[in-house]
Amino acid sequence: MNKLNPRQIEAITAPDGPVLVLAGAGSGKTTVLIERIAYLIRERGVLPYAILAITFTKKAAEELRSRLTKQLGIGANDVWAFTFHAACSKILRRDIERLGYTKDFTIYDTDDSARIVKMCLNDLQLDPKQFNPRAMHACISREKNADVPPSRYEENFGGGKQIQEIYTLYVKRLRLNNALDFDDILLKTVELFEKNPDVLEFYQRKFRALLVDEYQDTNTLQYKLCAMLSAKSRNIFVVGDDDQSIYRFRGATIENILSFEKEYPDATVIRLEQNYRSTQNILTAANNLIENNLGRTGKSLWTDTGSGQPISLCRAENDYYEADYIADCIERHVNGGGKYSDMAILYRINALSNRIEEALRRRSIPYRVIGGTRFFDRAEIRDMLAYLHILNNPADDLRLTRIINIPPRGIGDKTIGGVIAEAAAKGVPMMDIIKQSAHPALARFYKIYENLRDLIDTMPLTELYDTLLETTGYVRVLREKNDFESDGRAENVMELKSTIKKFGDDFAEGTLSEFLESVSLATDVENYDAGANAAVLMTIHSAKGLEFPTVFIAGLEEGIFPSLRSLDPMDLEEERRLCYVAITRARRQLHITYSASRTLYGQSNYSPVSRFIGELPNECVEKAEHAVKAAPYGDMRVEATVRRTTEGRPYGVSSQRATGSRPYSVTPSPEVSFTKGSTVNHKAFGRGTVTNVSPMGGDALIEVAFDTVGTKRLMQKTASAHMTVES
DNA sequence: AGCAACCGTGTTTTT
DNA sequence: CACGGTTGCT
Numbered sequence: 001m002n003k004l005n006p007r008q009i010e011a012i013t014a015p016d017g018p019v020l021v022l023a024g025a026g027s028g029k030t031t032v033l034i035e036r037i038a039y040l041i042r043e044r045g046v047l048p049y050a051i052l053a054i055t056f057t058k059k060a061a062e063e064l065r066s067r068l069t070k071q072l073g074i075g076a077n078d079v080w081a082f083t084f085h086a087a088c089s090k091i092l093r094r095d096i097e098r099l100g101y102t103k104d105f106t107i108y109d110t111d112d113s114a115r116i117v118k119m120c121l122n123d124l125q126l127d128p129k130q131f132n133p134r135a136m137h138a139c140i141s142r143e144k145n146a147d148v149p150p151s152r153y154e155e156n157f158g159g160g161k162q163i164q165e166i167y168t169l170y171v172k173r174l175r176l177n178n179a180l181d182f183d184d185i186l187l188k189t190v191e192l193f194e195k196n197p198d199v200l201e202f203y204q205r206k207f208r209a210l211l212v213d214e215y216q217d218t219n220t221l222q223y224k225l226c227a228m229l230s231a232k233s234r235n236i237f238v239v240g241d242d243d244q245s246i247y248r249f250r251g252a253t254i255e256n257i258l259s260f261e262k263e264y265p266d267a268t269v270i271r272l273e274q275n276y277r278s279t280q281n282i283l284t285a286a287n288n289l290i291e292n293n294l295g296r297t298g299k300s301l302w303t304d305t306g307s308g309q310p311i312s313l314c315r316a317e318n319d320y321y322e323a324d325y326i327a328d329c330i331e332r333h334v335n336g337g338g339k340y341s342d343m344a345i346l347y348r349i350n351a352l353s354n355r356i357e358e359a360l361r362r363r364s365i366p367y368r369v370i371g372g373t374r375f376f377d378r379a380e381i382r383d384m385l386a387y388l389h390i391l392n393n394p395a396d397d398l399r400l401t402r403i404i405n406i407p408p409r410g411i412g413d414k415t416i417g418g419v420i421a422e423a424a425a426k427g428v429p430m431m432d433i434i435k436q437s438a439h440p441a442l443a444r445f446y447k448i449y450e451n452l453r454d455l456i457d458t459m460p461l462t463e464l465y466d467t468l469l470e471t472t473g474y475v476r477v478l479r480e481k482n483d484f485e486s487d488g489r490a491e492n493v494m495e496l497k498s499t500i501k502k503f504g505d506d507f508a509e510g511t512l513s514e515f516l517e518s519v520s521l522a523t524d525v526e527n528y529d530a531g532a533n534a535a536v537l538m539t540i541h542s543a544k545g546l547e548f549p550t551v552f553i554a555g556l557e558e559g560i561f562p563s564l565r566s567l568d569p570m571d572l573e574e575e576r577r578l579c580y581v582a583i584t585r586a587r588r589q590l591h592i593t594y595s596a597s598r599t600l601y602g603q604s605n606y607s608p609v610s611r612f613i614g615e616l617p618n619e620c621v622e623k624a625e626h627a628v629k630a631a632p633y634g635d636m637r638v639e640a641t642v643r644r645t646t647e648g649r650p651y652g653v654s655s656q657r658a659t660g661s662r663p664y665s666v667t668p669s670p671e672v673s674f675t676k677g678s679t680v681n682h683k684a685f686g687r688g689t690v691t692n693v694s695p696m697g698g699d700a701l702i703e704v705a706f707d708t709v710g711t712k713r714l715m716q717k718t719a720s721a722h723m724t725v726e727s
Numbered sequence: 728a729g730c731a732a733c734c735g736t737g738t739t740t741t742t
Numbered sequence: 743c744a745c746g747g748t749t750g751c752t
Contacts, residue, residue: 056742085742110741128747132737182742217742249740349739371741405728412728523742541740563739578740601738602743 004028004035011270012036013043018264019237020215020257024301025286025584026277026547029239030060033213034067036237037079040209041072048078050208052229055083056217058523060545064213080207084222085182085521088189092180095192095199104513106179106393107520111377113137113170113181115398120169123424126162140167144183145219145251147190176429178395186221193228204232214545215240215260219251236264242297243290244581246541248574258297275301275584277547279308281620282590286583289615293573301584310622311590313613318604319352322595323359325624326552329591330365330535333550340366343535344548346582348561351600352554353537360535370538371524380478380489384496385519387468391453392512395429407477410441448472456512461500464512469493540582551586553579556594556610579612591624592616674702679726682706687726 004012008028011021012035023029037053040046055061061081068076080087093103108116117133117140143153150171153164174181180188193200210230212218215238218226230236238260245254261267275283283301290296316322330343345356350372360367375381383406386399401420405411419442423430431449434442448471455464469475478490503515524542536548555561562575583590592613597606674680674690681687688706 058742083742129736134737185742247741250742351738408729410728414728521742539740560739565739574740600743 004031005274007270007272007274008032008035011272012039014237014268014270016044017234018260018267020260020264020267020269021237021239021272022257022269022297022299023239023241023272024275024299025241025244025581026275027272027301028276029213029241029272030063030067032272033211033239034064034071036211037068038071041075046208048072048075049080050206051079051211052087052207052209053079053081053211053213054087054226055081055213057545058083058086058521060213061086083521084225085185088185088225089517089521091189091203092185092192095196096188098196098199099188099192100175101178101180101188102393104178104393106177106389106396106399107185107517108174108179108181108398109520110134110137110182112179112398113141116173116177117166117170119398120166120173123169124162124165126166131162131166136163136166137170139163140170141181141183142251143167144181144187145221147187147220147224176395176427177397178393179398183221186225190221190224190228200228201232203229208233209235209237212236212238213240214244216242216245216254216257217247217252218256219247219253221251223253223256234264241299243293243299243577244544246544246574246578246581248570254295258295271299273299273301275303277587278303278584279306279588281307281310282583282586285311285590285616285620286580288617288620289576289583289612290580292615293576295573309589311592311616311620312624313621314591314593314624315609316593316595317597319355319595319598320359322554322593323355324362325593326356326554326591327359327363327365329552330360331363334365338550339533340535341531341533342549343552344543344546344550344585345535345537345552345554346540346543346585347537347554348540348563348578349555350539352560355599356537356554366532366534368532368534368536370536371542374522374524375492375495376519376522378489378492380492381496383474384465384468384493385516387452387472387474388465388512389516390431390449391456391464391468392516394431394453397423397430400430404445407473409445411445415439415442461504461510461512461515462497465497465500540578543585544581547585547587549587550589550591551582552591552593553582554593555598556592556613557598557607558610559605559607560598560600561610561612576612576615674723674725680704680723681726682723 005028008031011019011032014036021029021032023032033053037051040051041048053064055064061083064081065076065079068079068081080090082090089107092105096103096105114133114137117136118128121128121131121133121136143149150164150167153167174184193203207229210226210233212226217240226236226238238257240257242254242257245252245257248254261269278286278301280303283303287300314322314325316325326345330340333343334340347353347356353369353372357367357369376385383403386402389396389399390403397420401416404416419430419433419437422433426433434446434449437443437446452464452468452471455467459467475490475493478486478493499519500515503510503518507514540553561579562572566572566575594609594613597604599605674693676690676693678690679687680690682704686706686708688704690702691705692703
């Protein structure tokens, strides 16, 4: 304990009962959590299995577990260190039968859930255009997280009768499919406890101590869970930072941490304000920014390690230059002896990564993108997982309809519609209907299914997967297509086998059901390998809890950061906290960039600089020269939007993005290019000379001095259809 | 039944 | 821009 400061020691050795640790960014929060657990075990005689430590991300849980093992040895394995979702899943796997589900229950992600909503709309004959399935699901999710059942829906929303109907049917459908959505994992656990006091009491007795990380991000349901679990022992130790609450949109309520002292008047409250991560310049900037928020507990970070480099601020003309500036900085950093892996590029929205990826690729800078479209979200992976899901849970109609005719096996819309109707009429899963069907294609499908199903208890998962590939013909059909995209997809399908193998290596006794659960709860951040020498790109949300020597924050423009959709005061405060989180990720050097114009969603727009930049103190900030060595777009050729698809190792390598359920779009490079000085011939305007080319979004604005009609400005993409280059 | 081409629309952040 | 859904052809 000799490396700890007095405040930290106070937190670690706090007496029994409720404890609130308000821990600023970089103040050694995780260390305190770990030391507290070690202290409880060593000094207070608490047994490891009587400790429940909850985190928000899998990565945090893993880090907690590995550091505990280092500290305590093998006994640490008995500590329950999980995310809310993982802990609840574990509780549910044990007792969910009391709620009428079977233990093989399936977990639906946001995408699956939206599809279920869509089916509900169909049943209710409502127009999916009027009731956007994703928005409807967001509504339902919000209500679930606030613990509002369908029957009470209207109390919250006047005139929401149809939404209530959708919500009701949605709940029914999930149950029929023996499925839980993300929110249900928490909701059903609470329900389990409420309906079965003996189960609750079992866990209340089991857990002598509850510790919660990132407490500022808990929502009503999670709050309720914590309160229930600690009601007997009253040993609830929470760590958090109200300034870093960034999940309001997911129902997190900052009230939970702000009112902790009211809730537990006898609580021990400790503030950790000494920062061990960043330079004073970075901290001063962060402090100044966050002071613009009201309703904080009030905290000011400090360090004794010196002021460090000023924060560099760069204004770019457009997003191409912004990206190139970042790439240039990284290149110079590495030329000066630094590592690529020192650098992280953070942004508010995933859509900003594309331009930056292009710039990094152009300079051959190794990078990896965290988040965005996940490996598990690729169409072909979803297909394979769907097969595994129906083997695990035959009632999973959603997954069944996804793959029943993939690859094509003669089961068309009409046949599927018949099965759905009959299943609905009888109130049974679709598989029951298929089993008895005389339809030859359906019978053939059932045979495939049945044969595989017979193997799940006896065959190792990887072999089962091989057999699955074999009997469904999925890979064979891909290979037969013999094109670039299908090859990539086939590779991805094989890559899933590596995931399965790794799961088998990690959990020798792991079942299919557990594998699927691990996939459902997986995120991309935990796949981030800090050991690889590559720059990292991710959203600020993903970056929470991480730190890097050098951080770039890109896209500091009004409408992007803060987001256009977050302009009312409460949302704006959350955006500001997000910015605070971003700034405090940096250890030594922080670069902030913004762009006068930006092409987003296929449209180019001008936006003013973000208000957050004005909230940084001048003395910490230095304007950066826009040092573009060889102007990369000077004699511009329109860059084709050639996306690297899936060559190389399909996952975890830089520069790959899935483009959803359709084949990847590969646009060939346009042959025509106009450069300054070339002579052109236009269908309508005749002969002319190109006098200027400037980049403009994914296009370019070209100026042409025509021989007869004078100078005109044209967009290259449009003009190329009417204009040729004269040789 | 299956495929290709077209149109219209929405697009933050994620356990 | 990129998706989902629809239409129309084979």
